[in-house]
Amino acid sequence: MDVKQVQLDAEGFLVDYKEWNEELAKELAKEEGIEELTDRHWHVIRFMREEYEKTGQVPTIRRLKNAGGIPTKELYALFPNGPAKKAARIAGLPKPQGCV
Amino acid sequence: MKNIVILGAGTAGTIMANKLAAALDKTEWQITVVDQEEIHYYQPGFLFIPFGIYTREDVIKPKRDYLPPGVNLIMSKIEVIEPDRNRVKLENGKVLPYDFLIIATGSRIHPEETEGMLNGAWHKNIFDFYTLEGALKLANFLKYWEGGRMVLNIVEMPIKCPVAPLEFVFLADWWFTEQGIRDKVEIVFATPLPGAFTKPRASHFLGNFLEKKGIHLVPEFNIERVDSSKNKIISYDEKEIEYDLLVTIPTNMGDEVIARSGMGDDLNFVPTDKHTLQSSQFENVFVIGDATNLPSSKAGSVAHFQSEVLFENIMRAIEGRPLQPKFDGHANCFIESGFGKGILIDFNYDVEPLPGKFPLPGIGPFSLLEETKMNHWGKMMFRWMYWNLLLKGSELPIQAQMNLAGKRL
Numbered sequence: 284m285d286v287k288q289v290q291l292d293a294e295g296f297l298v299d300y301k302e303w304n305e306e307l308a309k310e311l312a313k314e315e316g317i318e319e320l321t322d323r324h325w326h327v328i329r330f331m332r333e334e335y336e337k338t339g340q341v342p343t344i345r346r347l348k349n350a351g352g353i354p355t356k357e358l359y360a361l362f363p364n365g366p367a368k369k370a371a372r373i374a375g376l377p378k379p380q381g382c383v
Numbered sequence: 384m385k386n387i388v389i390l391g392a393g394t395a396g397t398i399m400a401n402k403l404a405a406a407l408d409k410t411e412w413q414i415t416v417v418d419q420e421e422i423h424y425y426q427p428g429f430l431f432i433p434f435g436i437y438t439r440e441d442v443i444k445p446k447r448d449y450l451p452p453g454v455n456l457i458m459s460k461i462e463v464i465e466p467d468r469n470r471v472k473l474e475n476g477k478v479l480p481y482d483f484l485i486i487a488t489g490s491r492i493h494p495e496e497t498e499g500m501l502n503g504a505w506h507k508n509i510f511d512f513y514t515l516e517g518a519l520k521l522a523n524f525l526k527y528w529e530g531g532r533m534v535l536n537i538v539e540m541p542i543k544c545p546v547a548p549l550e551f552v553f554l555a556d557w558w559f560t561e562q563g564i565r566d567k568v569e570i571v572f573a574t575p576l577p578g579a580f581t582k583p584r585a586s587h588f589l590g591n592f593l594e595k596k597g598i599h600l601v602p603e604f605n606i607e608r609v610d611s612s613k614n615k616i617i618s619y620d621e622k623e624i625e626y627d628l629l630v631t632i633p634t635n636m637g638d639e640v641i642a643r644s645g646m647g648d649d650l651n652f653v654p655t656d657k658h659t660l661q662s663s664q665f666e667n668v669f670v671i672g673d674a675t676n677l678p679s680s681k682a683g684s685v686a687h688f689q690s691e692v693l694f695e696n697i698m699r700a701i702e703g704r705p706l707q708p709k710f711d712g713h714a715n716c717f718i719e720s721g722f723g724k725g726i727l728i729d730f731n732y733d734v735e736p737l738p739g740k741f742p743l744p745g746i747g748p749f750s751l752l753e754e755t756k757m758n759h760w761g762k763m764m765f766r767w768m769y770w771n772l773l774l775k776g777s778e779l780p781i782q783a784q785m786n787l788a789g790k791r792l
């Protein structure tokens with residue numbers, strides 16, 4: 284499975300999160316300008332997927348901090364420029380809901 | 384006797400008490416309302432206080448005056464909700480059993496969530512205007528301010544009344560002009576959003592207004608901390624903005640009672656069905672107003688639209704009929720734009736703000752996504768409507784569901 288074979292929405296998010304695998308994550312990460320996914324990246328990605336399976340919702344940055352134990356500062360360092368969106372895309376989840 | 388307990392006598396709780404008291408048989412149902420404070424605050428009025436347009440007296444009234452006779456009002460802090468046992472415990476020791484529970488505990492600001500926010504400069508050259516106290520202190524500060532760089536910063540979304548920060552900078556631009564010091568003030572609008580507002584079309588429209596008024600927009604600014612010794616705010620990705628005056632919209636959260644009761648998300652908002660307003664977890668618990676986790680705006684107008692749907696659904700639940708999924712996320716917000724003018728936006732979950740006339744299609748008198756004098760009068764009239772019609776649960780000349788008629792797609 285690579286980026287060309289899966290279905291992405293208009294903004295490049297996976298349509299079906301079940302089509303995700305680690306190889307795909309690496310490719311998506313490259314598109315986002317992250318050359319190598321470290322253990323800490325994987326920790327975030329796995330936690331996000333687990334939360335999504337449990338709750339049906341893409342976890343917020345605050346959720347990642349409170350329940351995932353991932354300091355927000357680190358999250359910004361791992362996924363620069365919009366970590367919530369970037370990490371969700373790499374983890375194969377839908378775009379986090381914007382707020383009103 | 385059966386019991387309906389309403390937690391919170393703010394905008395939403397007061398409306399629900401009025402609607403239910405008018406409809407339910409008093410020999411069969413006891414309605415109990417709990418709140419910790421005697422005063423009802425007209426929060427939309429806080430916006431006008433820093434500029435001396437409203438005073439303290441313009442925005443406060445006794446809660447009791449707005450609740451109908453026959454409703455049992457208890458003044459106490461709510462200690463914990465025990466939804467598994469259908470009861471609520473109050474700080475004053477009372478235990479309230481319920482058949483139906485309505486949670487309307489609203490949301491509040493939490494400046495302590497941002498590192499350094501409360502380090503000495505709080506209410507000295509860092510202010511909020513989301514509390515009466517903050518708005519009054521800011522008014523006093525502005526009276527003597529000779530100019531400099533004013534930064535408005537939204538800490539994180541969601542916030543109640545998401546248009547209020549924009550209104551604040553629009554009014555500030557007007558007010559500094561009136562004071563003859565506009566040329567000495569630089570206004571910066573720093574937001575975590577990608578633009579001036581959340582919805583693309585309105586964001587573009589309002590963004591143009593910022594530009595026209597010479598207000599500098601800094602998008603995607605996610606504040607990590609305040610360095611009050613150097614007068615600057617710093618983002619998670621190490622961007623810095625210096626200020627002489629910082630006006631902050633701190634993190635907004637639901638009440639701690641929600642967390643104590645294990646009923647909230649990470650911001651203490653209660654998971655709620657988007658369309659029926661029933662709690663996602665408990666069948667006989669309903670949630671309204673700012674306390675919900677819904678992706679609708681946290682605004683008084685929204686609480687009003689929700690109240691019509693919730694009233695209908697509580698009546699249905701009482702009679703054992705299925706709930707109606709009728710709440711569509713409808714919001715209607717007047718945006719004060721300064722110099723005696725205003726903008727009006729009307730939208731729901733699916734349809735973003737569009738231009739047109741409101742509430743009568745083609746006639747108005749209000750204009751959507753347009754700046755007019757009439758819209759400003761609408762905003763000023765809202766206070767009268769709030770105290771005299773909205774809180775009492777009266778019918779307003781506006782439908783709960785958004786209407787596409789009169790809008791230009």
Ligand SMILES: Cc1cc2nc3c(=O)[nH]c(=O)nc-3n(C[C@H](O)[C@H](O)[C@H](O)COP(=O)(O)OP(=O)(O)OC[C@H]3O[C@@H](n4cnc5c(N)ncnc54)[C@H](O)[C@@H]3O)c2cc1C
Nearest residue numbers: 391393394395419426427461489544672673681682683684
């Ligand atoms: C600056 C500003 C400008 C605004 N402008 C507008 C506007 O122009 N138009 C608009 O429509 N809306 C506006 N709003 C938003 C509007 O005021 C709110 O959305 C509305 O008041 C929400 O109603 P609510 O009943 O959910 O919460 P609230 O009215 O805040 O009521 C919550 C109540 O619950 C009580 N409570 C909470 N926890 C407890 C506890 N543990 N024990 C006992 N009591 C408790 C509180 O004391 C309070 O009385 C504005 C808000 C602000 C701050």
